[in-house]
Amino acid sequence: MLRGLVMVVVFASGLVVHALARLIERPLAGARRPVSGRVVQAVCRAVLAVLGLRLRVHGQPMPGAGALVANHGSWLDILALHAVTPVTFVSKAEVAGWPGIGVLARVTGTLFIRRDRREARAQATLFAARLEAGQRLLFFPEGTSSDGLQVLPFKPALFEALLAPALRARLCLQPVSLSYHAPDGADRRFYGWWGDMGFGPHALQVLAQRPQGQVTLRFHPPLAVADQTDRKALAATAEAAVRAGICRADT
Template sequence: MSTWRGAEPPPAPPITAAGWLRVVWRGTALGAVTFGCLGLLLLVRLAERPLFGWHRPVTPFITQFVCRMAFVILGIRHTVRGQQMRARGAVVANHASWLDIFALNARKRVYFVSKAEVAGWPGIGWLARATGTVFINRDRREAKAHAQLFEERLKAGHKLLFFPEGTSTDGRRVLPFKTTLFAAFLTNELKDILHIQPVTVIYTAPPGQHAAFYGWWGDMGFGAHLLNVLAARPQGGVELVYHAPLRVSDFPDRKALAMACEDAVRSAMPSA
């Protein structure tokens, strides 16, 4: 996957002595909650998997608890506008940061669709597999395989979530949506039973910081970005805007469906 390089990353703010203290206690608390609950999730999954298969009646609540607690620990405001979709289907959103995963999971039980190489990333790949992430290759030649996998998960009641931009940005814009994955929802088996809900993720930087403070892109290192977020005081906020779900069967092809989703997501961005 290519990395967006449309803007220069802002200079990292210096971390003060008080900031390092926040890094220590917030990092410790976040790690304890994340990995403690991950251990609980894996234990519950030992019984959940043979009893329910693809259905996960318990473990998504554990994931959601971790994501909500992350914002409590970090002190970042988390607000929502709009109604969450109850119909069967998928969710698409713009992508600005690793924080998106926490933000989108905190309010809605979703399963992320991610590029295949993430499964091999140390730590992150393990967490992603444990929480039911769907790993795929973004290749049109694999559209049929994607459709079969999506069908299994969607018919099990899973809400699949993917980022059609294909990369993260500075959080201040929406890139053109890639249309490849939308084809998987337009098969004869799925198009008449699915909806797709566009969601706009909007970050507000901490007072006095660069507007793209929470954005993570280009050559920005994960560790350095994480430290700055942990150290920040006061913090900013993130808002999720849930748009009206789109009925897949109302669109003639993947390009039209992708464009409608992109327009909805873009419409709520402050720059719009």
């Protein structure tokens, strides 16, 4: 499959360039990623272009460091979000060991953590260090992926770390809605990846599709974390914004 071979070449080339960039960046910039982040962005844009999946964006990613939250409907989310803006994904630790998707997550610099409220203090320290380095953190509060047509309830546990005194007063949180539009004649859930679906078979199905559909990203106005009373309120406010964006995409 020519398209698949081209994507492998793009990924492999990107890995080499990314590794070289980090080799130079690390002693000069530490945790900052002024070059490697842009390399990941360029590779993800190239992969989407080779795949033929159209990318549409509404709104603007907030400038500077901060946190973003989005609904999670597909492994393609990682490519789509990285293609628009350099981010550092925050993911549950077990994802690192998943076949295929785990490799993709590690290569793009994902931060793996345990989703446990009891570790909120340690996570806040870790998040603060990344934010000080100018990184934008992005996590999927649903805790799992869906069929791409719905937004699952946001789990508030991870929001606890964002309310830590070291972060709360200066941190903004930007909700992002991802909507997939299936190719003409295909199941509306075509791009959805959920439940016990295998990564390999689904990726091959997407690769073989011609023509492709579209993914739409809607960046909402950032929320001042200091304005929220607690983690549940912050999670609910972010979830409402993401849901509203999905509804607008369906109309």
